[in-house]
Structures are given as structure tokens and as C-alpha cells.
Amino acid sequence: MIDPDALKKLRKALHNYVLLYVEENPALNAQASALFRNIFDVVHSAADAEEGLELFNRHRPAIVIADIKLPNLDGLKLAKSILAIDPATKIIFTSAHDEKSLLHEAIRLGAFDYVVKPITVQNIVDVLVRCAREMRMQMHQKLFNTYLQNIFNYQHNLILLLRHETVVMANQPCLDFFKAGSTEEFSQRFLNFGELLLEHSGFLYNHDKVEWLHEAKNHPGKLFNIKIADADGNSHHFVLNLQTIPDKEDYFILSLNDVSELNLLKLFDPSAVEREAVQKDKRAIRGLFEMAKRNNAKIKIHNLYKGLSITNDGMIGEIDENYVWIKTTIMQLKAMQLERRVVLVSDIFPMFIVSTDILKINFDQLSVKLGECKMTTTSPTRRQYIRVLPDEEAKVTLLYQGRKFETDMEIADISIKAIRLVMASLPAGFQTGSKVILDLVLGSPPFKPVIINTEADVFRIGEQSHQYEAVFTYDLHSRHHKDLIGYIAKRQMQLIREFKER
Structure with missing residues (x-):
């Protein structure tokens, strides 16, 4: 007796896929098709290979179940034709006991599996469960490969594919970081990604006011600071970028860039260091610029012209011990030239960065060279109301x-x-x-x-x-x-x- 819950789970996994069933026996065809309609929303049936190939070309089913011996064109030739059109198709053969040589040939050609006649409900369900599992894994792999290039193209980033909060794929640097032999081992050790996020002031982690996934997925593309311990218990500072996947609302790609060597953790924790000392720490500020550059992070550049806010995006360019180049728009450069001061803001900065040391403005290269910078907790960007310089007659x-x-x-x-x-x-x-x-x-x-x-x-x-x-x-x-x-x-x-x- 088949387990109703197992059948329900199987239908949940496969109902969106299209099935093609090819069987010359009319009674068996009708009986099996009725069973398959309890699992798949769409089932096409054919009595021979020629009709089956015609239906395949018309509907492109993901799964084909066919008798290995069919009139006119046999099942092996049908499989060759189908796999030539779409190699990803899962082909399951049904056969009698004395056709083992044919079955071996079918597997060699790329058939997924076979079921020995007489077909039982349990046997066909078992094969379809394995088929669903492999198709799900292949979909994860496809999603992973497709969207990997859209995140960050850094060789050592930890890249993960999540379904809800469960890790379903991870790249080798990620497995190495946690000393996990495989994604399956990783997922067994950590039931959800959120439990890896450690508490740290100003960082993203689960607490009373914030649920990490809700915060990250509602701000796709935003960079978040996170702290995670490696397999040896050593804390690392990462910059996390979560990407949603169109039409796959439960799936997310995570990219984690390890910036621990920049020693920035102390900047985000007021108890770790005196605030004034941090604000004047040139190395720390250069470290923030390096983190922004390494993660291709956009920064917001703010200037005021007679109280009017001029704001545009910028990107960090060349960084030296004594200066940093920043690319931005010509309008922003004009505003800097007039104000001789600039405020830089980023999601991954713990404070605002201010500079009045504008060394050079290059309008041809759309860039500005800043010298001494400092951090501050106040900025015109926090103004609640618009302030303007009134007219001369006021x-x-x-x-x-x-x-x-x-x-x-x-x-x-x-x-x-x-x-x-x-x-x-x-x-x-x-x-x-x-x-x-x-x-x-x-x-x-x-x-x-x-x-x-x-x-x-x-x-x-x-x-x-x-x-x-x-x-x-x-x-x-x-x-x-x-x-x-x-x-x-x-x-x-x-x-x-x-x-x-x-």
C-alpha cells in the first residue's frame, strides 16, 4: 500500500512538470496514465514511438516513461531521438525480466532508470522520487551556475545558494572555510544560515528587532557587514550581498567577501576602542575605502550649495596611504569645487566620512583626489527638513x-x-x-x-x-x-x- 503522504510529497515536487507515457498495451496505458495524473498536472500518452516522438516535439515534457519494446520504432531509438533534442530529459524505461541487455544499452544511452514489469505503484513511485530528487539538484546547480557570475567575480568569495534559509549549494572556498566535505555535510551541520551570524554592533544578525533574511531580501543588492566563525572558532568579518532570483522567490544567492585582514571589526563596536581615536585612525579609514572598492560598493557623495543638497553615486578608485581617488558625476565635482568639503556615506561604513582636504578635481576623468579624511557621526544627510540659504534681500x-x-x-x-x-x-x-x-x-x-x-x-x-x-x-x-x-x-x-x- 502506497503511503498517501509520500504520494502527496511526490505530487508537490513534480506536478508542474509535463509527463509523456508511451505504452502499446491500451489497458495498461489507460491504467498507468490515471495513476500519473495523480502526480502530474499534464500527462500525454502515446501507443507507439512515432506518436510519442511527435508528442515530445510538440509539448517538450521533462519526463518520459516508455516501454523499451515498441512497434515500428523501438524504445532505444526513441530515447536517442529525444536526448538529441533535449539531453536534460529524464527517460524511464519499462521492460520485461528477459531484456537486461537492452536495459544496459538504455542506461549507456543516458536513460535515467528502468522499472521491471509488471509495474507496481510502489516501484514507479520509488523511481519518480529518485527522479524528482535529481531534477531538483540539477535545478539548484543550474540556478547556482547561472547567477554566480552576476554576484562578484572574486575567486575567494564564499558563494552559497539558499532555499529559504537552508544551504542547497556552496562553492569550494565556502566548504573549505567550514571544513565541510560536501554541501550535504554543510547543511546537516547548520540547519539554517542565520545561526552562523554572530552578534556584533552594527552588523546583520538575528535579534529581537531584526530577522536577518527579512532584512536582506527586502534590500536586494545592499551590502551588509556580518561576523561568522570558521571551523576553528576564529571570527571573520565578511561583507554579505544577497541576490534574489526572478521567478524563484524562495531562492537566494549569497556572496561573502572576507575582509578580516582590514581589522575593521573594532570600528563597529564602541566598547572595543575609544570613538575619538577611531575617527582619526587613517589606517582604519583606508581600510573602509579598500572594503568598498573590493566589493564594488557604491557610495553616496553629499555636498551642499547654499543649503541645497547635491547628492550622487560614486565609486572608489586608486587608494594610497595618503590619498584616495573617487569617481563621480560632473555635477558632484562642481559642488565639491564650490564647497571645498565632501561627505561620503555607504551601507558598509559604520560612520560618515568627511574630507575638507580636496587635493585635485579632474573633470576629464570625472574624479576627485581626497587627502585627509575623518569619521563623524553627524552629517547633513540626516537633516529631517530642507534648509536653504535665503535670498540676499531677506x-x-x-x-x-x-x-x-x-x-x-x-x-x-x-x-x-x-x-x-x-x-x-x-x-x-x-x-x-x-x-x-x-x-x-x-x-x-x-x-x-x-x-x-x-x-x-x-x-x-x-x-x-x-x-x-x-x-x-x-x-x-x-x-x-x-x-x-x-x-x-x-x-x-x-x-x-x-x-x-x-
Whole structure:
């Protein structure tokens, strides 16, 4: 008696494939075809080899089950013709006990297997189970080979094919790293890939807030830092890239690039080293550039032009102990030339990298040469609201403790939530948290001026070059809020045109 669960599993594995059954006995053909329809969605049957070959050419079934002795054209010649058309076809012969020489010839030709007559349900199911297993392995191999070239073409990367979280294929460097003799041995030792990921600050691993596969597959192509121990228990720093596979939503290709020799693990763990020392560590910063270059990682390059954010992709080029070349767009190079400062951001950097040491800009090669760089945890890229430098006609009046404060002041930038003023002096008793009244007049012809009167709080005060810089925050209501949004939008367009004309 056949196990219903086994039949159900077999149908799940094979129902999407097409079967061709060739048998000259009408009763056996009808009876076996009925069984096969419980396993395959589509079954074509033929009474002889000529009809079978015609059906094969028309429907290209993945599996063919045929009697080895057929009228007119025998089963061996049918197999030769089919395999010449599609060598991947699985051919299963049925035969009598006294046809062993024919069966040996069939196997030599490339037939998958044979079933001895009289055919039993158990015998045919056993053969189909083996057939399904081999077809699944061949599909994994095909997927693995097809998409391997699309990941990274580095010889020593660990490359894995996952189905859900189970490793179904792994390249030799991966097996060597874990000292596994085969993919099967690897899969038995590690039931899912997630259990290999070790906890490390800023890295991808399973914890209360993040499930690694969900995070990675929802950001295909993004690079993630991970930590994994080798077979000897030594921790390694890898950069992981997960690729999804079209039409195979449960399958993923992983590429793991070992960057342990760059000694970057300490950068991601604040407890491992003093933050200030890390920020000034030239070797560590060069190591980050090397990691980005080795993984072909895109970096985001940020500049500001009068508060307007200019952002484009970049790629790391030549790296030396004292400089790094970065390729980017001509617009970004223009922005660097004007600002003389640049902020670099990447998924695989633990912090932002900032440089004011712009050694050379080569517009012909679309590249910039940066000297000294440092890391920072603050960046304009984290701004919640757009800030712009207002027009030259913009004016501001400050009232503190009911009186107008007379001093030279100008607006450094403004957003819908805050304004930054540069002031020659400060009122007596002026401090963080103080309440003020601001009167603003923004806009120049041909635009109608925007007039805003609002209460504001002193958010931050700083001193530089014999001047003071104060940031004020406010909550504008209805009309003032709408007017300021409109002004900032128009000012952005002015700055974009101005920047492009430079």
C-alpha cells in the first residue's frame, strides 16, 4: 500500500512538470496514465514511438516513461531521438525480466532508470522520487551556475545558494572555510544560515528587532557587514550581498567577501576602542575605502550649495596611504569645487566620512583626489527638513524680553522648523531655552515677499571667529507654515538654476 503522504510529497515536487507515457498495451496505458495524473498536472500518452516522438516535439515534457519494446520504432531509438533534442530529459524505461541487455544499452544511452514489469505503484513511485530528487539538484546547480557570475567575480568569495534559509549549494572556498566535505555535510551541520551570524554592533544578525533574511531580501543588492566563525572558532568579518532570483522567490544567492585582514571589526563596536581615536585612525579609514572598492560598493557623495543638497553615486578608485581617488558625476565635482568639503556615506561604513582636504578635481576623468579624511557621526544627510540659504534681500528682526535687539545679523539658513542666525553680539542673559520673537521678511522680486512673525526658542548657541551662531526653533501655524513651504520650494528652484549655470 502506497503511503498517501509520500504520494502527496511526490505530487508537490513534480506536478508542474509535463509527463509523456508511451505504452502499446491500451489497458495498461489507460491504467498507468490515471495513476500519473495523480502526480502530474499534464500527462500525454502515446501507443507507439512515432506518436510519442511527435508528442515530445510538440509539448517538450521533462519526463518520459516508455516501454523499451515498441512497434515500428523501438524504445532505444526513441530515447536517442529525444536526448538529441533535449539531453536534460529524464527517460524511464519499462521492460520485461528477459531484456537486461537492452536495459544496459538504455542506461549507456543516458536513460535515467528502468522499472521491471509488471509495474507496481510502489516501484514507479520509488523511481519518480529518485527522479524528482535529481531534477531538483540539477535545478539548484543550474540556478547556482547561472547567477554566480552576476554576484562578484572574486575567486575567494564564499558563494552559497539558499532555499529559504537552508544551504542547497556552496562553492569550494565556502566548504573549505567550514571544513565541510560536501554541501550535504554543510547543511546537516547548520540547519539554517542565520545561526552562523554572530552578534556584533552594527552588523546583520538575528535579534529581537531584526530577522536577518527579512532584512536582506527586502534590500536586494545592499551590502551588509556580518561576523561568522570558521571551523576553528576564529571570527571573520565578511561583507554579505544577497541576490534574489526572478521567478524563484524562495531562492537566494549569497556572496561573502572576507575582509578580516582590514581589522575593521573594532570600528563597529564602541566598547572595543575609544570613538575619538577611531575617527582619526587613517589606517582604519583606508581600510573602509579598500572594503568598498573590493566589493564594488557604491557610495553616496553629499555636498551642499547654499543649503541645497547635491547628492550622487560614486565609486572608489586608486587608494594610497595618503590619498584616495573617487569617481563621480560632473555635477558632484562642481559642488565639491564650490564647497571645498565632501561627505561620503555607504551601507558598509559604520560612520560618515568627511574630507575638507580636496587635493585635485579632474573633470576629464570625472574624479576627485581626497587627502585627509575623518569619521563623524553627524552629517547633513540626516537633516529631517530642507534648509536653504535665503535670498540676499531677506531680513530678520529679533525681539528679546519685549525689546528689539540691535546688532548686525544675517540668516545663515532656514527651514520650516528652524532658522540659523549669525550675530555680531548677544543680548545680556541670552541662553539656550530663551524665548524670542522673530520678524522675517523673505523673498525678492518678482516674488511677493513672505512676512512671518512668530515666537521661537533658542535651541543652540555657538561662537566662532568673533561672531555668534544661534539656532532658533519654532512651530508655524496655518498661513505662515504654508507661506514658508512655498518660499523654500521657490528658493530651491532658484538655487538649482544658479548652480547649473556656474
